Amino acid sequence: MSASPVTLMVARRVANGRYQDFNRWLNEGRELAADFPGYLGSGVLAPPKDDDEYQIIFRFSSSDTLNAWEHSASRHAWLARGKDLYEAPHEHRATGLDAWFQVNPGVTPPRWKQAVAVWLAFFPVSLMFQWLFGGAIADWALVPRVVVSTLMLTPVMVFVFIPLSMRLLAPWLQGKWSFADLLAKWRHEHKA
Numbered sequence: 076m077s078a079s080p081v082t083l084m085v086a087r088r089v090a091n092g093r094y095q096d097f098n099r100w101l102n103e104g105r106e107l108a109a110d111f112p113g114y115l116g117s118g119v120l121a122p123p124k125d126d127d128e129y130q131i132i133f134r135f136s137s138s139d140t141l142n143a144w145e146h147s148a149s150r151h152a153w154l155a156r157g158k159d160l161y162e163a164p165h166e167h168r169a170t171g172l173d174a175w176f177q178v179n180p181g182v183t184p185p186r187w188k189q190a191v192a193v194w195l196a197f198f199p200v201s202l203m204f205q206w207l208f209g210g211a212i213a214d215w216a217l218v219p220r221v222v223v224s225t226l227m228l229t230p231v232m233v234f235v236f237i238p239l240s241m242r243l244l245a246p247w248l249q250g251k252w253s254f255a256d257l258l259a260k261w262r263h264e265h266k267a
Contacts, residue, residue: 080115081141085131087161100157101131107153108133113140118234120242132238184248192248196240197232204228 089097105117113136120130135141144150183189204224212220246252 079137081135081138083133083135083141083145085133086128087131088128090160090162093160097129097157097160100153100160101129104150104153104157105133107149108144111135111140111144111147113137114144116230116234118238120235120238130238130242132234134233184250188248192240192244193237195244196236200228200231200236 087097101119105119108114108117115134115136117134118132120132122128122130133141133144135144201224204227208224208227212223215223241248247254
């Protein structure tokens, strides 16, 4: 089994009219996972306005710790309690940085696209952190400043902004459109 952290990404469509029940059930599952050894965190991305598919992310320290949670009686009981709250479940497990970017098993976009997507998530969060807290910690020594900023920003990046960036940029990361295509379309539409 893998000694690297493992991410389980779950997509679930909420059953019609069951959003509040689904959210309560989902929070119960996140609390349940937090009680298991190796749990590193979880996050939820709510769907866009015209969609009903939630993206849920669970991260564990290894495949072994994730397997222990996945095959536990308490998780199975939790899933059974929620079976009427969602439709079309889909789960995907991945290891390492490629976990964020896998389109299909073994298929990831080029590293330069991954770097752009991570930068687009990291820049606004870093900018906001500096704007809010930069002045307060400006006189601190370098190491404490970096420790505080990375401790605060890493969970926000891992559980919110990188998954959001991956979701928003998915067509580009998957090669379904390119900036050259967008530029050509814009030029065609704006010809005099």
